[in-house]
Amino acid sequence: MTADRLIAGRYRLADPIGSGAMGVVWRGTDVRLRRTVAVKQLLLASTLSNSQALEAKLRAMREGRIAARLHHPNAITVFDVAEEDGQPWLVMEYMDAPSLAAKLSGKRTLPPIEVARIGAQAAAALAVAHAAGIMHRDVKPANLLVADDGTVKITDFGISRAVGDVTVTATGFLAGTPAYLAPEVARGEDPEPASDVFALGSTLYAAVEGSPPFGEGDNPLAVLHAVARGEVAAPRNAGPLGPVLMRLLAGTVEARLTMQEAKEALEAVAAGRVPELSSVPVVTAILPAPGGDAGATAVLGTSATGASGNATDATEFVPISSPTPPPPTRPGGTLAGLGGGSNPRGPDKQLLGVAAAVVVALLVVIALIVTVQNGGDDSPTAAPPTGGESTNAPVAPSSGAGGGSIMEQPSQTAPGAPPAASASPSASTPPPSSTTAPPPTTPA
Structure with a gap:
């Protein structure tokens, strides 16, 4: 290639100013606008087949269109993509400066x-x-x-x-x-x-x-x-x-x-x-946990940036549980307990209140269960009737004060003492309420 050649009837080559793996860059002149330009000539290897040469040509045309999108003070502007003798040439802004x-x-x-x-x-x-x-x-x-x-x-x-x-x-x-x-x-x-x-x-x-x-x-x-x-x-x-x-x-x-x-x-x-x-993201991928069961997963993380700012490639596997349902949200998309919303007490106080309510509810349920179990053990009338009687028969009142049912009055027997024997009704004992069925009797 010699200087003073006219490319695409418009760009006159002067002298080569650089070369690379894909071509040679020439200093030239745009004779139409009378300005200096840089013209890149694409060099095709002689070993390329016709189809490969066509690919290279199409690639260069694409490159010119892509580069022409960019306009920035710190980037060389692409002015034109010309074609001469079936070969593409990129026409660019000329900058008289070393690399x-x-x-x-x-x-x-x-x-x-x-x-x-x-x-x-x-x-x-x-x-x-x-x-x-x-x-x-x-x-x-x-x-x-x-x-x-x-x-x-x-x-x-x-x-x-x-x-x-x-x-x-x-x-x-x-x-x-x-x-x-x-x-x-x-x-x-x-x-x-x-x-x-x-x-x-x-x-x-x-x-x-x-x-x-x-x-x-x-x-x-x-x-x-x-x-x-x-x-x-x-x-x-x-x-x-x-x-x-x-x-x-x-x-x-x-x-x-x-x-x-x-x-x-x-x-x-x-x-x-x-x-x-900026901090280095910790979680980069979710992978099967090594040595775990089929349902276990692990988080592959990168170590955080140290004080020197150097990021390392160290990784760690942190087992995590099976997928859980997403946390509840407040109206407007704010995660419950994570801030936001109109709660004046703040998310921490709200969480404490909910936790306290749950604990109280659990204690009440436990107390009722213990009460039923203790009453059943201490009162002989709580035993199921024999002789084929229905298990749905009413329960006789306890001998405790007040004459209430075992669901209403727990046994008062002291710990370690033998259970009190059932006494037959006496004159001092008030008769059962008319609404209470008499205790079942065992057939002779």
């Missing part, structure tokens, strides 16, 4: 505060992209342009995909640079916005430590294996940026900051403030 990779060449590093400023600007653009359903999928130092005045712009959304959109991929194609991939992507899982968070963390880690968390060996497969394990050593030169980096580089998606949270945390470090990092 972060160029600044870090030769294992050079940058101060943590400067790295935080760079990361905050990149995170701002990526947060807006994520909100629009766009993932970058290849965040790395080579795709961050850093101007002399400190302005940062992220470029090359060329292998990004819209979340939920139909994807067009080449068989076996691995999107992203291995050294900056997130562990879940290295394990073959689908990327998600949290994968961009990890890649940004790896980029900033390289800026303060001189190399990414898993190194940049000559063997990509070895790097992929290291990435898949997700074991990141704490940075030694990051200073106040260290806790933020470790949250960006957490091994699990749930433990990482969102891109918006990353932006705010990096801005705080750049301003000399202590960042407020």
